[in-house]
Amino acid sequence: MLEINLIRNHQEEIIEGLKKRNFDAIDIVNQITKLDNKWRSEKSKMESIAANLNQLSKSIGACYKNGEIEQANDLKNKTKALKENEQTLKATVDSIQKQIEELMYEIPNIPNKEVVKGNSEEDNEIILSYGEEPKFTSEPLPHWELAKKYNLIDFELGVKVTGSGFPFYVDKGAKLQRALINFFLEEAGKAGYKEYMSPHLVNERSALATGQLPDKEGQMYHANTDNFYLIPTGEVPLTNIYRDVIIPNEDFSIKLTGYTPCFRREAGSYGKDVRGLNRLHQFDKVEIVRIEHPNNTQKALEEMVEHIKSLLSKLNLQYRVLRLCGGDMGFTSALTYDFEVFSAAQNKWLEVSSVSRFYSYQSNRLKLRFKGNDKKNHLCHTLNGSALALPRILAALLENNQKEGKIEIPKVLHAFCGFNEIS
RNA sequence: GGAGAGAUGGCAGAGUGGUCGAUUGCGGUAGUCUUGAAAACUAUUGAUCGUGAGAUCCGGGGGUUCGAAUCCCUCUCUCUCCGCCA
Structure with a gap:
């Protein structure tokens, strides 16, 4: 499997190199790039919600310690929507990641520079x-x-x-x-x-x-x-x-x-x-x-x-x-x-x-x-x-x-x- | 095949619902001391993703919960005893 960084930063090289295998990589590289960008932005969203939830959980814990039950329950209600949101995002992120992985498996290794193009x-x-x-x-x-x-x-x-x-x-x-x-x-x-x-x-x-x-x-x-x-x-x-x-x-x-x-x-x-x-x-x-x-x-x-x-x-x-x-x-x-x-x-x-x-x-x-x-x-x-x-x-x-x-x-x-x- | 026990950082080994990414020891690295080394002392020491804030990882997957290393389900693997066997 190629390294994802190669696909992020050296698309031309990959596409050129794979021509020697008669492998047209343009579509697949574009697909991966698109998915990768989406993956990163969705993951970032998901993580900030997770950070938010972690904070709330800590506060709830603190409230219980101080006997502030009512306040704890208030905070609990707040987590509900966030949690649902997080789960939806997680499903998206997971599915994108899986798609990327499957596409990555389809890309062969890039021939070395001295390798010539050929069919058989x-x-x-x-x-x-x-x-x-x-x-x-x-x-x-x-x-x-x-x-x-x-x-x-x-x-x-x-x-x-x-x-x-x-x-x-x-x-x-x-x-x-x-x-x-x-x-x-x-x-x-x-x-x-x-x-x-x-x-x-x-x-x-x-x-x-x-x-x-x-x-x-x-x-x-x-x-x-x-x-x-x-x-x-x-x-x-x-x-x-x-x-x-x-x-x-x-x-x-x-x-x-x-x-x-x-x-x-x-x-x-x-x-x-x-x-x-x-x-x-x-x-x-x-x-x-x-x-x-x-x-x-x-x-x-x-x-x-x-x-x-x-x-x-x-x-x-x-x-x-x-x-x-x-x-x-x-x-x-x-x-x-x-x-x-x-x-x-x-x-x-x-x-x-x-x-x-x-x-x-x-x-x-x-x-x-x-x-x-x-x-x-x-x-x-x-x-x-x-x-x-x-x-x-x-x-x-x-x-x-x-x-x-x-x-x-x-x-x-x-x-x-x-x-x-x-x- | 039957019965039981277990899986935590490089290794050993704590932790049974709330600052736990995780006590401690060993090991590793750096420093102090030493002519040098050892010993001793001090500091430091996991990985993945992310430009970053941060997120994730306590065998794998799923669930309960505001919150899971900790509770539940499931799978895999390891060990002990019995059975079988080169």
Whole structure:
């Protein structure tokens, strides 16, 4: 959620900035401004009546103490009309406030200045490419065929037990998952991220605070009986650790990491994009989250990008980094870098990580603040990124490292999985 | 799942209808003393909204009352005992 002060004082910037998302903000900003002015004047009226009532109540109390019953009753009669007046005003003020809040939820974050205008992934900018396309002597197999050939992943069994998009990882496939998770967590730890193992279900407030609600209601699994949501990403529990927290100035930077499964309904997805591991309802991910002083948020972003680059390099994967255009960026993000690895057998790029910078957009809902040098509270900045999401990494590893009769495992993983190849 | 108790400021913990935004202790900050530190002493120390006067906040929501931390209803959460259980 944007800060209300931004809407009060920087309307042009908001409207201009949101054009990059093809979001026409003129109407909504005008509506909010109008409501906000009304809210302030009505609230001010209400408060002066409240002050009046408070005074009268005190006088009544004093009268009773002095035994001036009649005078007290006189004053009591005076409060009646004021009270009614106050209640009417309160109803108005509350309803205006609610309207403002609902409108505020509809405004996405303002893209950073380097973000370009665009409609879809076609308009994303490639800002870095690394590595070379792997060479094969014969036609490489896609990972779903490799998974079958070497009995690493059982998609049919997942369908039987749960449904499509919930695969079983088997034997060396399962061990490889575990190895990747450990490798990613170890690397994050070395980079100074504190490890958490979090709940996989969260309450409504948490989902609201990181912005999954109300915008993306349909994308989460919902445990109705207890009103819990299955987390679509580790970002939700990790960031919510700091909901309603005021951070002492010296505690920055805060760096968190955690492995969680992620659950996504992915309603409406179908076709070749969902083949094999490309899109699942449940997948594993190691997430990194940072909570920063506004001065350090740029540096934090760069560090996160470097961290993810190093992971992909160590895994020997060919990758590229994209800066997402306004139209392709998530609702709450101001700047997002996507990392994609090249899948040789599918001949396409697969997204394996997304690093986003939110400015105070999340903090505002989270009420996540720090005590500044001016002794006042200010909103923190939050960032997060996948480091990394497993399925497509696994897909690329299998496909790109296939050799005659075996699949080679990258060196860095040997110690974690206990084997060098799959045959 | 059954029975009971409870939820107050960073923490502990008073307060059961009227200057209570809240006694006190600890902690934090600043100062005095000290070469420095500790101790001691003194002062200060919650948040939100509002240009401001001021308003609001004692788990959340609602009610009674001129007036609610205090009374009533309801929800949520925590603890204790019993039951069940990895």
